[in-house]
Amino acid sequence: MNGAKTLVSTLLASGVDTCFANPGTSEMHFVAALDEIPGMKCVLGLQENVVTGMADGYFRIARKPACTLLHCGPGFANGMANLHNARRARSGIVNIVGDQATFHRPFDPPLTSDTTGMAQTVSAWVRTSARASDLGRDAVEAVSAARTFPGQIATLILPADVSWGEGGVVGTPTVPGQPPPIDSGAVDGAAKMLRDRRDVLILLAGHGVLAEAQHFAWRIARATGAKLMADFVNPHLARGRGRLQIERVPYTRAEAIEAIGKFRHVILVNARPPVAFFAYPDVPSIHYESDTQFHVLSRPDQDPVEALRALATLLDAPDAEIPDAGPRPEPASGVPSPEGLAQTLGALMPENAIVSEESVTYGKHFYRFTHGAPAHDWLHLAGGAIGDGMPVATGAAIAARKQRRVINLQADGSAMYSLQSLWTQAREQLPVTTILLNNGRYDILLGEYKKVGAGATPGENAMSMLDLGNPSLDWVRLAEGMGVEACRATTLEQCADLMRRSFSKSGPFLIELMV
Ligand SMILES: Cc1ncc(C[n+]2csc(CCOP(=O)(O)OP(=O)(O)O)c2C)c(N)n1
Numbered sequence: 001m002n003g004a005k006t007l008v009s010t011l012l013a014s015g016v017d018t019c020f021a022n023p024g025t026s027e028m029h030f031v032a033a034l035d036e037i038p039g040m041k042c043v044l045g046l047q048e049n050v051v052t053g054m055a056d057g058y059f060r061i062a063r064k065p066a067c068t069l070l071h072c073g074p075g076f077a078n079g080m081a082n083l084h085n086a087r088r089a090r091s092g093i094v095n096i097v098g099d100q101a102t103f104h105r106p107f108d109p110p111l112t113s114d115t116t117g118m119a120q121t122v123s124a125w126v127r128t129s130a131r132a133s134d135l136g137r138d139a140v141e142a143v144s145a146a147r148t149f150p151g152q153i154a155t156l157i158l159p160a161d162v163s164w165g166e167g168g169v170v171g172t173p174t175v176p177g178q179p180p181p182i183d184s185g186a187v188d189g190a191a192k193m194l195r196d197r198r199d200v201l202i203l204l205a206g207h208g209v210l211a212e213a214q215h216f217a218w219r220i221a222r223a224t225g226a227k228l229m230a231d232f233v234n235p236h237l238a239r240g241r242g243r244l245q246i247e248r249v250p251y252t253r254a255e256a257i258e259a260i261g262k263f264r265h266v267i268l269v270n271a272r273p274p275v276a277f278f279a280y281p282d283v284p285s286i287h288y289e290s291d292t293q294f295h296v297l298s299r300p301d302q303d304p305v306e307a308l309r310a311l312a313t314l315l316d317a318p319d320a321e322i323p324d325a326g327p328r329p330e331p332a333s334g335v336p337s338p339e340g341l342a343q344t345l346g347a348l349m350p351e352n353a354i355v356s357e358e359s360v361t362y363g364k365h366f367y368r369f370t371h372g373a374p375a376h377d378w379l380h381l382a383g384g385a386i387g388d389g390m391p392v393a394t395g396a397a398i399a400a401r402k403q404r405r406v407i408n409l410q411a412d413g414s415a416m417y418s419l420q421s422l423w424t425q426a427r428e429q430l431p432v433t434t435i436l437l438n439n440g441r442y443d444i445l446l447g448e449y450k451k452v453g454a455g456a457t458p459g460e461n462a463m464s465m466l467d468l469g470n471p472s473l474d475w476v477r478l479a480e481g482m483g484v485e486a487c488r489a490t491t492l493e494q495c496a497d498l499m500r501r502s503f504s505k506s507g508p509f510l511i512e513l514m515v
Pocket of ligand 1: 081359360361362384385386387411412413414415439441442443444445
């Protein structure tokens with residue numbers, strides 16, 4: 001058996017059955033093996049950052065890794081921003097990167113580059129397979145690394161001659177390892193503090209904001225009076241009816257200090273002490289008071305459900321129903337506003353939806369108005385590298401096997417980084433509704449310009465780098481050009497009508513909301 005077939009067979013045996021791909025010459029044996037060995041769902045992305053972003057979105061919903069197929073160092077480099085986001089989201093991905101044949105590399109042909117060096121910057125595990133007979137073992141180890149709780153990026157580099165070489169042996173899958181055990185001393189310490197003090201915040205992140213952990217966290221909060229909050233960045237948060245009406249630590253320092261500054265003690269559940277996204281002259285980096293004391297209940301690589309369950313048990317915290325979210329909001333009307341859009345979304349969102357949010361400045365109030373919506377999952381941009389909202393939505397829809405409506409709340413500037421995702425949505429006929437927030441500018445950067453002290457208002461030259469007009473982007477035509485039905489809305493009534501229309505369809509739809 002050649003290396004490529006060995007690799008595909010081993011991936012399938014290990015439960016990796018979805019491949020997001022953008023191939024080249026060095027991957028042609030792998031591409032052929034996808035025909036010869038049935039069982040792999042193959043999804044083409046028209047740019048590698050779409051490919052890697054889809055793999056991230058897939059993991060966040062499927063909770064198991066997909067593989068990517070990328071072409072040499074430059075193909076990997078194109079996908080790196082969303083691999084950075086995936087690493088920050090702690091998503092598990094197996095990257096298969098084809099490369100020059102071992103005997104050809106010394107001739108330094110044009111696509112030769114330091115693939116390993118690039119891979120190391122975002123991967124927890126990197127290996128170049130040396131021969132076809134090693135591939136089965138290497139693939140098993142790659143999958144095992146990607147599955148390390150909660151998820152990691154593993155990159156397997158595949159020289160073309162290893163792919164076509166004979167002598168492959170299909171690897172035997174291993175049982176996924178368990179996360180490191182929780183620390184009973186940390187549980188004891190947290191219990192003592194919660195019994196003794198009234199100024200305690202429990203800060204949840206990672207799997208700590210998923211439904212099972214929320215139940216234990218709520219029991220603890222009910223029994224002790226502690227306040228619960230979620231990190232600002234949450235790759236995957238369970239929201240809506242039956243879930244906690246939890247708020248995030250705000251983005252700005254002033255708001256963050258107002259929200260959490262009053263708590264002398266903060267118990268960290270897979271979270272880290274909150275810090276600013278960026279530094280500003282004469283402003284501290286930390287988003288808490290300097291005398292705040294942090295106590296780690298569980299680290300990001302530990303299971304927060306186990307930690308919270310142990311804490312609830314030790315505190316003898318009785319079972320408690322999560323409070324009702326109150327009436328469902330009504331759709332809003334009139335001129336679009338962040339609050340009005342959030343309200344409309346809360347009113348119309350279908351049961352069990354997935355929201356991929358990259359709304360940047362427009363999304364500030366989305367949480368407040370969507371607590372009363374049916375249960376849903378909310379996926380955030382985890383690493384701050386814009387351009388993952390659309391691919392994450394696409395990968396999430398594949399993971400949900402088209403059974404769940406995906407709503408992509410998408411700022412226009414960020415959308416332009418990976419808009420090819422729309423083509424994949426059309427080709428795969430995915431139930432994704434994109435609400436494209438067209439404000440025609442990099443709005444957030446206008447605020448940042450002032451905040452960093454660059455000046456009061458940008459001049460003509462500076463403004464030309466923050467404004468997206470001249471020419472304006474026409475999102476209806478861009479979407480239609482890639483096979484996605486699209487319509488423009490200038491009022492919230494129109495937006496609501498289009499949302500209803502899109503939710504009744506089985507394929508993708510884009511609403512260009514002029515904001
Ligand atoms: C990969 C990457 N490139 C550039 C940036 C810098 N950046 C942050 S926000 C932003 C513009 C966002 O504009 P848009 O998506 O339209 O959202 P708005 O600010 O208008 O709400 C840019 C360019 C980034 N964060 N990541």
